[in-house]
Amino acid sequence: MKSTLYLLLQIFVLVIFRSDVFCQEAHKWGGQKDGTFSNPVLPADYSDLDAIRVGDDFYAISSTMQFSPGMVILHSKDLVNWEIAGHVVNDLTKVSPNLDWSSMNSYGRGIWAGSIRYYKNKFWVYFASPDDGFFMSSATDPKGPWEPLHKVWDVSGWDDCCSFCDDDGQLYFIATNFKLDPNNNKKYNIHLFKMSQDGKTLLPNTDSIIHQSPGSEANKLYKINGLYYHFFSEVKAEGRVMMMERSQNIHGPWEIRQLNHVNKTVDREPNQGGLIQLKDGKWWFFTHHGSGDWEGRAASLLPVTWIDGWPMIGEVGKDGIGNMVWSAKAPIAVNKALKIQTDDDFSAVTLRPQWEWNYQPRSDKWSLSARKGFLRLMAFRPLKPDDTVRILLRAGNTITQRSMRTKFNIATVKIDISGMYNGQFAGLTHFSTKSYCMIGIKQDGEDRKLVYSSDSQNLIGVTITGSNVWLRSSWDYQGLNRYFYSLNGKDFLPFGNSTQLTWGSYRGDRVGIFNFNRFATKGYIDLDYFDYQYSKQ
Structure with missing residues (x-):
């Protein structure tokens, strides 16, 4: 009895003193000296992530809401250590006049989640503004300069878009339309469009709804081993989880699987990010924690295990579904030369990218x-x-x-x-x-x-x-x-x-x-x- 009470006391102390740090090892983050890493790998507000590999480099984007310049670009050599490479949008008034100093009335709005892709010898970034529609830009160098911002569609009530280039060069666009139903509940429909060859226009009469479920967002499209994969998040009883559809045809029919389990208190719902394949063939997922604390929605790196053609994210449990991983062996030799910039002596001709x-x-x-x-x-x-x-x-x-x-x-x-x-x-x-x-x-x-x-x-x-x-x-x-x-x-x-x-x-x-x-x-x-x-x- 005494040992049982002691064990319960230990558990109680552990919960009380670590409830604010969820289940990560207190204070640890990023690359460790023993060749491992601890999550989060970025202990700050890098939300709504997407990430890709191009050659030996990794690039990610993160939403910036009303902050300018907008849509931050991150760069890494090892998926653990990151630096700020730049931003896509220099002038937020090209998105909305409400994002100007003369208005300042769009907190929680502005530049929401988007996608970064590399095809046709360019980097392509698409993103949504919930009140102003969809926007895109492209660049040959992710550090810039980026092409002038282009409005793809002037619309409201949409978010979480992604572009996709098929093997034949056809461009596609996927996004979520969230709207109120007659009972005043939000309804989330995921739409798929074809795009023009320059990626600047959605083609009329190509719109189709490929999924509908509570909270269906965080859309990404991939083609892996000849199959189309649609990644998204969905709200279930346990919280917002990662989901995946796959099909032999981009228009379906689709099979569907849940990729991970979540717990708001323990892991703060990792649920939005990008699948990345390394040169050695292994896969990883770079994600944010969707339930923010004072530092915002931090970023973590999770291993991916393919089971029967499905990319399970995190440590796979007995039910075949992934769970949060707080530490692991680094996927690539750690590059300590890269780090998030902070200092500035204001000697440069332009502001440094952390600002x-x-x-x-x-x-x-x-x-x-x-x-x-x-x-x-x-x-x-x-x-x-x-x-x-x-x-x-x-x-x-x-x-x-x-x-x-x-x-x-x-x-x-x-x-x-x-x-x-x-x-x-x-x-x-x-x-x-x-x-x-x-x-x-x-x-x-x-x-x-x-x-x-x-x-x-x-x-x-x-x-x-x-x-x-x-x-x-x-x-x-x-x-x-x-x-x-x-x-x-x-x-x-x-x-x-x-x-x-x-x-x-x-x-x-x-x-x-x-x-x-x-x-x-x-x-x-x-x-x-x-x-x-x-x-x-």
Whole structure:
């Protein structure tokens, strides 16, 4: 009896102290020193993934919603270590004017899931915007430049599309139409179209519905060993799972199988991504975890086992269906030279690819050339300057990066505040649409004060008399953040309260730099450098 109680106590402690990290080994991620890797391989908000192999290189895309530039491109040599290669969409207003700094009213909208494919000697990216339709672009180099964005179809209520080039060169397009039925329930129909040879037009009278089920999304098309495979996700009693249809004809009839089991609490529903075959013939699946936590929807790598012609994803159980895998031998020798970029000294002529603005920025209010080696952010009024509770969500010129979920995270920015003006507030922030916290300098008349601000509290600190201030954010694995400041770049003092980072509108927490003026379009700050250190394993 005593041993049984002890065992139950151990289980209880394990659940309590690991419930926020689901079943991964606490703090571990990515490539390990023993030739294995731990999931997630990207512990940050890289959602709605698709991935391909071209020669010795792997490329993936991830949705970016209202952040600009849009649709991030990732590059890897080993499927474990990734770098940011660039973005597909430089100007979000080509998708919708609502994604501009002058509107800022499309949180949770914008650039949704898409697909990346390589055929006809080009990379092709297609994606959906739920309010604005389908878009595409192509490039010979995934780092860019990408062709001007083209609207394939002006429509609403569609998502999760994929292009496909058959052996005869015929192009196809698959996507989900979600709409309300007479009982006000969402109905998901998956449609298949033929496309024109340039991939820019859906051909009339070729539309057919090939599947319908609750939550049918995440569409991908493949042709493997002469059979057509349609990957998608579907909502079942256990959660959103991966599904697969196969057929000898692209129009069906289709056989269907479930590929994995999920548990929201334990594995946070890996369910959307891309099948990849390596040169050695083995298969892997690069996926996001669909149920996000404060860091967003992180990315994991899962082995694929083919059983009777079906690609089961994860560790295959007794029922023949895959389950989440938290660690495995790396598929290829680990390439440690690649990593997610974070630091910037602003010496380049363009912004480094880790940066994304909150909405399309006002192009005349930021500059890398106004002062060499600095990023200048010029202040202007927020769209709702009197909404002090949510003011950051309507303030332009907020430049951001994804917040990583690792053992330790320290982001430091050096700011020259000598150009600030009355009414201006500038500094370092964490934000989602659910909550925010900020540390910065607020100018009132001639006085410049250190200020901490969050959803529920504002604290006024010391008067800043010098030209430079260093602001720092430090957060842990659980997403508990603390701010610090320094007046000499060496001695940092804490200021403000600890804050729990959150996610909202399908996006994880962002660390960023903000600058606005409630009263006038006046004042600026110069960013000398941004240094972001995170735990590498």
